Amino acid sequence: MKRAYYSNTIQNFLFDDSSKILGELSLYHTFALEELQRNAWISQIEVLKDQLKRFQEGQIYFEFAIPRMGKRVDVIVIIKHVIFIIEFKVGDGSYGNHAIEQVIDYTLDLKNFHEGSHHIKLIPVIVSTNAEIINNDQSDIDSYFTAAKTNGENLGEYLEKVVDNSEGNKINVVDWETSIYKPTPTIVEAAQALYKGHNVQEISRSDAGAINLSKTAGCLNEIIDHSKTHKRKSICFITGVPGAGKTLAGLNIAVERMKSDKDEHAVFLSGNGPLVEVLREALVRDEVLTTKEKGDYITKKQAAIKANAFIQNIHHFRDDNLISEKAPVEKVVVFDEAQRAWTNEKATAFMKVKKGIADFNMSEPEFLIDVMNRHEDWCTIICLIGGGQEINTGEAGLEAWIEAIKDHYGDWDVHYSNLVIENNNYITNESFKTWLKKSGISEQDLHLGVSIRSFRSEQLSNFIHELLEININSAKSLFNIIKDDFPIVLTRDLEIAKNWLRGISKGTERTGIVGSSGARRLRTFGIDVKNEISASNWFLDGKEDVRSSYFLEVVATEFDIQGLEIDWTCLAWGADFYYDNEKWNYQKFKGTKWQRVNQDIIKQYLKNAYRVLLTRARQGLVIFIPEGSEMDHTRPNEFYDGTFNYLKELGIKVLTKDNYTPVFLKKINKPIQRVKPPLNPIAEKQVNLKFEEPEPKVSEISSVNYNDVVSLNSIVKISYLSKIKIVKFQIVEDHTFSSKNESGIQCIKITSILAKALLGKKVGDIIQLNLHNPDTKISILRIIKGNEQKKIFKKTRTSEPNNERIGKLVKRELMDLINKNLLPDNEIINLQRADYSRQHLHIQYPLLKKALNSDPNNIPRYWAGKIKIMGSEYFICSEWYEQPTNNDRPYFIRWLSKMKHR
Structure with missing residues (x-):
């Protein structure tokens, strides 16, 4: 695959005729070339020909492919030791957040997955041709997390400044171009890419030590072809550690068979409702968008018909085949998370109560095999099995599938890996293991032993296993291996946990809060695990949607997120599963109190729930363990302190207000002293409420001299400034707080209506604060109606001061x-x-x-x-x-x- 539509040295690009460059771009453009795209390319070529004249060396690429994302970067420019990722927004008069996130995503993708870009300076640049000129800070040069902004007129000047003010070895362009791209897509990205026709080699990693997913696909294709040729019925068990790519392998084989032979009607089935909902919606949205880019049109309803036929809910498949005794049209079926199929007891009870079938007497695995056994010639069942991931009562596990085959369908070919026999996470019944050895066929490539969910550390799943098994020394050793590549931190402050997620995530990297469905008392902290989420909204919607995971309000439980993943998670640890007296303790909240869990199977479900929650992050994890309260009998300290101390003992760093500062505050050069602003005595008297809070302790401050301070009609997050004579504040149109150095402008980004209502000011107004005394240690800015001068600081807390929130x-x-x-x-x-x-x-x-x-x-x-x-x-x-x-x-x-x- 050609990586870029057009690539050349900068000098040759400057020499090439613009129409020739446009022709090459058009040649490789697979969609109908619209006037808008053509004009955009013409504008890009004109800008770059003008701005790159000052460079004697370098390389340029137009429409450079980012395979994992299924996108192409507008332009990449390599000059000496720096790579510039440039996204053009021709005609735009502003630097939109979506464009900024887009170019940062491209940069992160290259940094994380392109081998030649791991240790090279990457600079994202957004070019909005009709926007105002911006002078980018030096800090923009030092971080690929912030996109430089230009309207194109000063692009060359900025590129030159970056190159001149940074160091590094000159990039070998040929080596960089031919570097291996080793993507680790999310399951949603993988499904979209496979559905579009990409093969698994394009979207999977090829690290040494990882079993290549293409080998698993090859093994499965051989089994299916053998069954088809020799009129055999076969069943395959793909096993693997959490995040190893079992679902990806299943989707891949379903797509391959669907495209190679439509008569097989290959289908991907899952009992995981959220996974089905998310994958279907993702495929529908992507097809609608892709079709639009091609210049065609398709409705969501039309796209959904195709997606729904490819990905189905296993229970709907089951119910359809209860009605008819004919063989289903599908010859190849992939059962995702097959370990969650129901036991005989649960299936029988469900059929009797919900379906009115009194004589049903089969486990769900037995019934599903029976349905496929109706075929007279051949069929293949592929079961994706997660070891130790049963999280609900009535889940049968792999043993129920083995039992059904052994007792009723002994003429089927059974394919499995040796790990099924060697690891008790899959089978504990020795007679089943003996039967498999005798009657089954061992396939090495049917076990995926390395987690690819976290591209940062392949040892993550091993660490989580040792943590849950309380193998302290082993867990410590593994944590020391993964901690640099996969950040895990610990806190007892939920706001710190949220700020950590907001600060560490870049671009559109997804963040979210997860928690156990049994952690009922987290509701005290605003985390209600009983509230149902809309999976498609939580996993797919953007930062502006209150239902999305980004908002850090709605929590996903183990049932919502099993089989799915996001980049950065906050695990809110509850009292249903806690460490005390060197062992795990298991509880269930019923009515108004906790009850001990004594059944081993329920204990295992609880442990597995936390195994799932601890392994949902691709890039990093913050664990929030709240403080207990002796005033609340449902939240005593012992339910939380033991777990906190155990994780701390493993070496996990603890974040507190004393040692952690949110990223946006780190941009302020001067040290920040946190104090609580004075209470408003007048307002206190005005409000007479039934609900009371304890009064904070206050003390007089007499050692600080305050001169006249102008009360500002402005809204700020309280700023504590040192040795600054003049500070300027400007109201701008946005919702975030940012700042510059001493003599610069502090930007207070709010809405026009808020500026008008609270400030009597309009967007663009600049207000100055004069601190006459250069030795002033603390000043507090408050909102006061009017412009009168007065001393505003009277009291403060003397210990552990805190900022007052803008709210x-x-x-x-x-x-x-x-x-x-x-x-x-x-x-x-x-x-x-x-x-x-x-x-x-x-x-x-x-x-x-x-x-x-x-x-x-x-x-x-x-x-x-x-x-x-x-x-x-x-x-x-x-x-x-x-x-x-x-x-x-x-x-x-x-x-x-x-x-x-x-």
Whole structure:
């Protein structure tokens, strides 16, 4: 496959006629060439011919392929020791977040998966041709996590600055071009790539020590072809460690057989509802998008018909074949997570109660084999088995499949790997092992022994195994091996865990919170494992969607995420499975208290649930273990401290407020001293609430001299500045906080409506704060209506100070504006809606003067939570779009209890 549509030295590119370059690009472009794409290429060529004149050497590539993502980079330029990944947005007047994330994704993909790019300086660049010129900081040169921005006019100047201000060995272009690309796609990316026609070699790694997935595919193809030629019925068991690529192998063989011989009607079946939902939706979205790029049109409904035939729910397949006794049309079926098929007891009970079939007396594996056995000539069943991954009652495991074959279908050919016999995670019944050795066929390539979920460390699954088996010394040794490549950290502060995820993830790398379905008391911390998620929304939707994993609000349990993965996870560890007295303890929450789990099988399910949760991350993991509370009999310290200390003993780093600073705060050069701003005594008297919080201890500060400070009409995350005489603040249109050096501008990014409502200012306004005393150690900026001068700092906490969140400032000022009738109801609601991420303003429950029958913006909402302030009655505007349950009440209460500090 040609890696780029056009490649040449920079000098030859400058010499080549533009029409010749355009012709080459058009030649390899597989879609219908639209005028928009043609014009974009012409603009790119013109800009680059003008801007690259100053370079005497280097290489340029147009439309460079990124196989894992199924995309192509607009332009790659290599100059000396630096590679520039350039994404053009011709005609754009701004540097959009989507474009920035896109070019960072391309850069990360090369850094992680292209062997020749591992140790080379990679610089992502976004070129928006109609945007304003931006002078990029030196920090942009030092990090491929931040995209440089240019409108093209200063592109050459920027490239030259990067090359001149960095060091490295000159890149051998030929070696770089021919470097091996070893991608590790997510299962969603893999399904999309295979569905499009890519083969497994293009999207799988080829590291030494890993069994190549193509070998597994070759082995399976030989078995299927043999069965077909010799009229045999066969069953294959693919086994592997968590993340080894079992699902990928199954999808690959289903696609290969579907494309090579449609009469076989190969199908991928799974009882994992979330996996089916996510894969189907991903294939549908991708086909609609790809078809659109080709200049054609297909509806989601049309695309879904094809995707739904290829990936099916195993229970629907089962039910269809209950109705008919004919052989199914499918000759090759792949059963994903076959260990989760039901036992005889569960299947029989389900059929009797749910289907009204009183005489059903088979396990699910036996019934599914029986269905395929209806074929008179040949068929092949491929079972994907995860060892030690049974997580629910009634899951039969591999032994039920062996038992069915042994007792009822002895004429079938059985193919398995030796690991099935050697590892008790798969089979414990010795008689089954003996029968397999005698009657089965051992196939080495049917076991995938190396995890490819985490491309960073192949020892991750081994470490998790030793951790759960309490093999402390072995776990310590393995952790020392993986810790540099696969970051694992520990914290008792959920906000720190979330900030760690936000800070370490780049581009569109997906983050999310996972937790055990039995960890019911995590609800105290806003983590409700009983709330059902929409799997397709959680796994596929973008950062702007509140239902997506990015929002770090909705938690996925082991049932939601088994068989799937994301880049970075936070595992919220509950009290259902905790370490104490050198052993694991198992509990189930029932009613209002915990009950001990005594059944070995239920204990194993619990341990397996945490095995699944601990192995869902591809790149890194933060483990949140909350503090206990002796005031809550359901959360005593012993349920949490033992687990925390055990993981800490293994060498996992602990993050606290003292040793961890969120990434966005690290950009401030000066040390940050955290203090809590003063309480507002007037507001305290105004608010009379039923729910109380303990008063923070405060003490007078007399050692710091304060000169007159101008009270700013601005909204900031409290900044503690040292030895700065003048600080400028500018309101810009966004939702995040950023800063520059002493004499630069501190950017307070908010919405226009918030600027108008709270500040009386408009976007673009610059406000200055003069700190007359250069030795001033601390200053606090607050929002105060009006421009009067006054000393604003009176008290602070003397130990373990904390920043006040922006949200608390906003809520305090909202109260004043509401009391003075300065903010109408619809503007309050718009403020909440504008803060779509709720990561900065946290306006979760704005107050209204009256309960409204409907939203002023014509969106149905739920109004509740009546309180009185200064004798006036107010209502809380809930964030939910449906009736809240009793589970939501603690959140209302917690918010109300903080109103006393306004």
